Amino acid sequence: MPSTLALTSLSRHFGETCAVDSVSLSIETGQFVGVIGRSGAGKSTLLRLINRLVDPSSGIISFEGRDITALKGKALREWRRDCAMIFQQFNLVERLDVLTNVLIGRIADHGFFSSMAMHFSDEERAMAIQALDRFGLVPQALQRAGTLSGGQQQRVAIAKALVQNPKIMLADEPIASLDPMNATLVMDGLKSINKDDGITVLVNLHTLDTARAYCDRIVAMRDGQIFFDGIAAQLTDDVVRDIYGIAGLESFNEAVTSTQKFAVSI
Amino acid sequence: MSISDEDIRAAKDRIPLAFRDPPAVLWRKRLLWLAFITLFAWTIYDFDITPERIWTGLGRLGRVLSFMFPPYIWKSWAEIAEILNGLGETLAMAFLGTVLGAIVAYPLSFLGAKNINRLSFFRHGIRRSYDIIRAFETLILALIFIRAFGLGPLPGVLAIAVSEVGTFAKLFSEALENTSEKPVDGVRSSGGSRMQQIRFAISPQVNPVILSILLYNFESNVRSGTILGIVGAGGIGFLLSDRISAYRWNEAWSIIFLIIAMVYVIDWLSGLIRARLIGKSEGAR
Ligand SMILES: Nc1ncnc2c1ncn2[C@@H]1O[C@H](COP(=O)(O)OP(=O)(O)O)[C@@H](O)[C@H]1O
Ligand SMILES: [Mg+2]
Numbered sequence: 200m201p202s203t204l205a206l207t208s209l210s211r212h213f214g215e216t217c218a219v220d221s222v223s224l225s226i227e228t229g230q231f232v233g234v235i236g237r238s239g240a241g242k243s244t245l246l247r248l249i250n251r252l253v254d255p256s257s258g259i260i261s262f263e264g265r266d267i268t269a270l271k272g273k274a275l276r277e278w279r280r281d282c283a284m285i286f287q288q289f290n291l292v293e294r295l296d297v298l299t300n301v302l303i304g305r306i307a308d309h310g311f312f313s314s315m316a317m318h319f320s321d322e323e324r325a326m327a328i329q330a331l332d333r334f335g336l337v338p339q340a341l342q343r344a345g346t347l348s349g350g351q352q353q354r355v356a357i358a359k360a361l362v363q364n365p366k367i368m369l370a371d372e373p374i375a376s377l378d379p380m381n382a383t384l385v386m387d388g389l390k391s392i393n394k395d396d397g398i399t400v401l402v403n404l405h406t407l408d409t410a411r412a413y414c415d416r417i418v419a420m421r422d423g424q425i426f427f428d429g430i431a432a433q434l435t436d437d438v439v440r441d442i443y444g445i446a447g448l449e450s451f452n453e454a455v456t457s458t459q460k461f462a463v464s465i
Numbered sequence: 466m467s468i469s470d471e472d473i474r475a476a477k478d479r480i481p482l483a484f485r486d487p488p489a490v491l492w493r494k495r496l497l498w499l500a501f502i503t504l505f506a507w508t509i510y511d512f513d514i515t516p517e518r519i520w521t522g523l524g525r526l527g528r529v530l531s532f533m534f535p536p537y538i539w540k541s542w543a544e545i546a547e548i549l550n551g552l553g554e555t556l557a558m559a560f561l562g563t564v565l566g567a568i569v570a571y572p573l574s575f576l577g578a579k580n581i582n583r584l585s586f587f588r589h590g591i592r593r594s595y596d597i598i599r600a601f602e603t604l605i606l607a608l609i610f611i612r613a614f615g616l617g618p619l620p621g622v623l624a625i626a627v628s629e630v631g632t633f634a635k636l637f638s639e640a641l642e643n644t645s646e647k648p649v650d651g652v653r654s655s656g657g658s659r660m661q662q663i664r665f666a667i668s669p670q671v672n673p674v675i676l677s678i679l680l681y682n683f684e685s686n687v688r689s690g691t692i693l694g695i696v697g698a699g700g701i702g703f704l705l706s707d708r709i710s711a712y713r714w715n716e717a718w719s720i721i722f723l724i725i726a727m728v729y730v731i732d733w734l735s736g737l738i739r740a741r742l743i744g745k746s747e748g749a750r
Contacts, residue, residue: 250654252650252653252654276656276657276658277656278656279653279654279655279656280655280656283654283655284654284655286647286650286651286654288647289647289651290647290648290650290651290654291648291651292648292651292652292665292666292669292670293648294669294670294673294749295665295669295749295750299665303651303652303655303657303665304655306652306655306656306657306661306665307655307656307657309661311660314658314660314661314664314665315660315664317664317665317750356651359651359655360655363655363656
């Protein structure tokens with residue numbers, strides 16, 4: 200299999216803290232990879248580094264053999280378009296309508312004047328409506344994004360990511376603020392993007408069972424480093440205890456919002 | 466629970482300050498009161514405010530007020546047209562001054578917002594310049610501009626515009642600083658340039674606030690527009706001061722009532738518009 204996204208000794212410091220500590224990772228096209236680890240392990244920083252929302256302190260990010268670390272200006276913006284990102288807090292523009300929020304996925308290709316006028320072509324609008332249709336959100340297209348429920352907002356965010364025609368999709372704890380039913384809808388949406396569109400998905404998860412249910416491959420982080428990298432079956436209780444700490448395990452198993460149970464019962 | 470003298474003494478021993486201020490604090494309080502009363506009494510004495518003067522003033526005030534009745538009604542179309550023209554001119558001055566001020570203030574406000582202009586010394590310089598502009602009262606600006614541009618609405622419009630540049634720039638930058646960074650991240654992660662981040666993520670957050678500020682200040686500029694007229698900068702105020710200096714108080718009162726009615730209607734209308742704008746995505750674009 201071709202190795203598309205490769206991280207080599209990637210690090211990022213924030214003052215004294217080393218949020219990501221010489222991480223090397225290689226992700227093949229079409230994989231569905233889950234990143235787990237306790238809060239503060241560096242998961243968000245890792246995704247933000249890949250999208251280049253955060254600049255690395257050292258190390259290299261490359262995609263299909265091309266160095267991403269050095270990109271600037273237009274090339275950088277095109278890279279961000281190619282590796283779409285969704286966030287725990289959705290990060291939509293709440294005051295704009297849903298359709299415009301989805302169309303924001305197209306702006307990397309827009310010039311100054313069409314952006315200032317918020318002008319989009321009919322083709323782009325149709326594309327956005329198609330993307331919304333996949334998530335059953337066409338009736339809400341002209342509603343203000345802020346009036347939607349969390350689950351709906353996250354699906355709008357995925358639709359926006361889709362119209363970017365991305366090669367990779369990064370998702371930073373996309374279901375952490377959602378109830379189990381919406382969490383299932385969002386995870387199923389990501390799964391369909393992965394299976395039907397062949398887009399590589401890299402998702403940070405705070406619930407272990409979600410990771411087991413959806414991911415081809417699970418990467419665990421601890422103190423900024425990769426601590427485990429394998430398939431779900433290899434993730435034994437011993438490993439889990441090490442990832443989350445002994446005290447964490449009991450409360451962890453109970454506290455998780457179980458998307459899996461829901462998926463089964465539906 | 467009963468408290469004996471013994472208990473009181475014991476409590477006083479434990480926390481004396483709970484019962485009486487320490488002498489230093491006590492004296493400071495007395496001195497401050499003394500200073501306050503002296504200042505108050507001295508200003509009254511110095512301005513020679515006596516019950517007698519108040520009394521005779523009230524008598525004359527009654528005479529001035531009596532000119533309200535019967536209310537003066539303009540009869541010929543020429544008279545009515547002159548008054549309507551004055552009211553219209555005041556509204557137009559407020560409108561033009563507000564719009565011109567906002568056009569200049571809008572770009573300036575971005576330079577003064579912490580989340581947009583990250584060069585702190587430059588930003589602080591810009592902010593100080595807003596304060597300097599705001600230190601000039603509109604009325605003083607009008608007097609200066611009347612000297613330069615002559616009597617009429619032009620100096621009034623300029624006075625409103627210039628003083629609003631400072632106010633608007635300050636208020637707009639505060640609105641910009643109160644925006645959430647999350648949508649900015651969302652736009653940036655899709656490949657948006659800095660300009661696109663501002664256009665798509667920040668301006669939708671501030672535009673409704675800015676529109677609301679504009680309407681509110683338009684209202685207050687209609688009020689200050691009448692004052693500017695009194696010193697010679699056109700509009701209804703000009704007619705008012707003309708009638709007063711000609712001792713035509715009955716007509717002056719009718720003009721004053723019209724001004725009050727106009728300000729009230731503008732208040733009500735803009736309140737209505739503001740309520741409609743909040744919560745509508747059209748206002749955000
Ligand atoms: N912008 C930042 N400034 C300073 N410290 C940060 C910043 N972002 C993350 N960190 C620190 O880096 C570490 C990893 O954070 P993060 O990547 O958010 O972890 P996770 O997503 O796994 O909870 C934490 O100690 C956090 O405090
Ligand atoms: Mg995180």
